[in-house]
Amino acid sequence: xxxxxxxxxxxxxxxxxxxxxxxxxxxxxxxxxxxxxxxxxxxxxxxxxxxxxxxxxxxxxxxxxxxxxxxxxxxxxxxxxxxxxxxxxxxxxxxxxxxxxxxxxxxxxxxx
Numbered sequence: 001x002x003x004x005x006x007x008x009x010x011x012x013x014x015x016x017x018x019x020x021x022x023x024x025x026x027x028x029x030x031x032x033x034x035x036x037x038x039x040x041x042x043x044x045x046x047x048x049x050x051x052x053x054x055x056x057x058x059x060x061x062x063x064x065x066x067x068x069x070x071x072x073x074x075x076x077x078x079x080x081x082x083x084x085x086x087x088x089x090x091x092x093x094x095x096x097x098x099x100x101x102x103x104x105x106x107x108x109x110x111x112x
Contacts, residue, residue, distance in 0.1 A: 033111035
């Protein structure tokens with residue numbers, strides 16, 4: 001037996017009607033955030049795929065140590081970066097609507 005072991009505990013919650021309503025609202029908002037993030041990610045990915053030419057895409061398939069880009073290609077790559085979770089999260093936070101401020105910011109961050 002290893003020197004350490006993981007001890008888990010499980011808890012059963014018995015929420016009342018008001019707590020259930022809050023849990024449902026938060027779950028719905030988190031799903032909304034997930035869908036918004038996914039749509040934004042797909043849009044940015046599609047734009048990148050459309051704007052980059054075949055030569056750049058061929059170079060990107062190579063290992064990083066073997067890639068060689070011209071200055072023009074480097075500029076194009078900088079103009080259309082690949083999507084990442086931080087950029088997506090920052091855009092969603094910047095574009096928050098007034099009704100979203102009634103929810104915890106952690107729900108949006110955890111969804112992304």
